[in-house]
Amino acid sequence: MKNLAEINAKGIRDLIRKGKITNSTAGMAKGYAQANLVILKKEYAYDFLLFCQRNSKACPLLEVTDVGVYRSKKIARGADFRTDIPKYRIYRDGKLVEEATDIKEYWEDDMVCFLLGCSFTFENSLLNGGIPIRHIEENRNVPMYKTNIPCEQAGVFEGPMVVSMRPMRHEEAIRATQITTRFPAVHGAPIHVGDPSEIGITNLSKPDFGEEVSIKNGEIPVFWACGVTPQAVAMKSKPSIMITHAPGCMFISDIKDEELSVL
Amino acid sequence: MKNLAEINAKGIRDLIRKGKITNSTAGMAKGYAQANLVILKKEYAYDFLLFCQRNSKACPLLEVTDVGVYRSKKIARGADFRTDIPKYRIYRDGKLVEEATDIKEYWEDDMVCFLLGCSFTFENSLLNGGIPIRHIEENRNVPMYKTNIPCEQAGVFEGPMVVSMRPMRHEEAIRATQITTRFPAVHGAPIHVGDPSEIGITNLSKPDFGEEVSIKNGEIPVFWACGVTPQAVAMKSKPSIMITHAPGCMFISDIKDEELSVL
Structure with a gap:
């Protein structure tokens, strides 16, 4: 194929x-x-x-x-x-x-x-910017995590925000923030960079959705709001x-x- | 006061x-x-x-x-x-x-x-960018016009897009486009620059809402989508x-x- x-x-x-x-x-x-x-x-x-x-x-x-x-x-x-x-x-x-x-x-x-x-939309622009996309490199599904960030309730719908994660070096995180800022219709800029525990994620190797990817020495996790959020919300x-x-x-x-x- | x-x-x-x-x-x-x-x-x-x-x-x-x-x-x-x-x-x-x-x-x-x-939100940034806001200078309401651009229907709601207009010089229109691009939540970049007849406006001196403002020699009209659109839609x-x-x-x-x- x-x-x-x-x-x-x-x-x-x-x-x-x-x-x-x-x-x-x-x-x-x-x-x-x-x-x-x-x-x-x-x-x-x-x-x-x-x-x-x-x-x-x-x-x-x-x-x-x-x-x-x-x-x-x-x-x-x-x-x-x-x-x-x-x-x-x-x-x-x-x-x-x-x-x-x-x-x-x-x-x-x-x-x-x-x-x-969906954040897959801006991955092509990230790749063009020289930023690695680990789940594509490793041929896996992107890792996604439930956070402790509550969504704002609307009628029956409430629940936590889900995020996708891409590991990269600090300087790449800055460039990735610039690039994804251009795309507000597909989640836009990251919602968190760095310590996962600050947004309620305890174990990066156990994503709630998708698959684990490698994080190399000198890399930090970068998190984007994710369209799987409604699925976490549906459960609640x-x-x-x-x-x-x-x-x-x-x-x-x-x-x-x-x-x-x-x- | x-x-x-x-x-x-x-x-x-x-x-x-x-x-x-x-x-x-x-x-x-x-x-x-x-x-x-x-x-x-x-x-x-x-x-x-x-x-x-x-x-x-x-x-x-x-x-x-x-x-x-x-x-x-x-x-x-x-x-x-x-x-x-x-x-x-x-x-x-x-x-x-x-x-x-x-x-x-x-x-x-x-x-x-x-x-x-509302586009009044980005006027402060335009002023900071050295772009004149004629309706503020002349102490009038901003001129607004019904266009021939149809909104996309949703249930009972349909009708034409309404735009606000600010006159400025060509080079200012470029800078104004850059500045307002930063503000997608308050209409963002202009939807038209130049010939009003292309969007169905026949007479700039007769706005459908608000008041007429002066257009000086060398200035062109710059049009932004306007939150008065629902009022035109309500009429229909x-x-x-x-x-x-x-x-x-x-x-x-x-x-x-x-x-x-x-x-």
Whole structure:
């Protein structure tokens, strides 16, 4: 198979729909923005939309469909949010009950799809800036951690912020802060650099989502708000049903990274 | 009275609540972010929140209250959105029926307050950058125009984008673009520079909201998306009741301009 970084977004979505990709999408379709998915029934949609507004660092919205609509109108016109993601998670009453590679059988006519910006989007710019992305180098899913930073409540939704982590040297952390500042729609600048215990993370080798990556001598962990936050929130807020992407297994949009930069 | 630019946000709100300020707030409480207000009943809140998400350039949300709550929790803790704005407009079924300096008598228990970023916020940074603000120089309200740019529909809400206009020289327009890029939460960079007819404005001397300002020889008009957009949208979408600030008469928050800059 052709190098997955060099295939465009539509090509990757085709492979995903055919079941040929079922793992983390980090590094795929270089230059195209990736997105987190949350699907909820209409009765929860107002609270969740408000949750995203109040916690926009973790939950920057790229697209919200009309009720009952599962096709994209904006970030990848015509793509089907029920089939075009490598792996989904189904949460019922706050419990993860199943993973699936297609969620057609779970779709209901009163559901709404929320697409949230993903930090994989700015990784291409980081690489261009000479900053290593360890989980891509090690061919693993990015490590993600629940923090002790509370999200601002909105209706039934409340819970802790989840962060993704990339290890790098101090001077790279400064450059990474500059580069990611340009991308507020995909989490923007880091929320923490350095001591993980300050944000409630006790063991970097045991991520709550994704996989562990190596941290080399002289490197520090750099943390970004993460679009997996709604999954941690779902566990606490217990909506009757909530469907999400599996962490790291993103929707790849037709929007170019650079279209999401503010400068 | 002390120069209104030098009084802090709380001081200006006190004067407003006492009825001592009933006009445009441009230039007041220098350094404090200003906000547009939209109040709707809960039945319209989801559609409007979605409208703001889909049209975030014109409608960048700074705060949304819980249902029935008229006090700020975030941008000016404790301030009363029913009394702390110089002038309000009441729209019924899409028609402007009244202006008032206090809306306590219109408040209902199922109402939600939406506070949207205002371009007055970045005017202090423009002035610091040596760029003239004509409506402040001429002591007028900023001129605002309906454009031919359609907003993206959300439920019952649809209509044209409204823009504010500031005249300046070409080289100042470049610097103003750089400066306002730093402030995506208060409309960010201009949406148009130069020929007004390209965005459907036929007569700069007849603004749809606010007041005309002088355009000097060698100056071009620079247009920013404007938080008065919901008022143009209300006229078209006709919610049973919608309460807004009167154009130019803003809510002055306790947030410093610089807190809203991304760099």
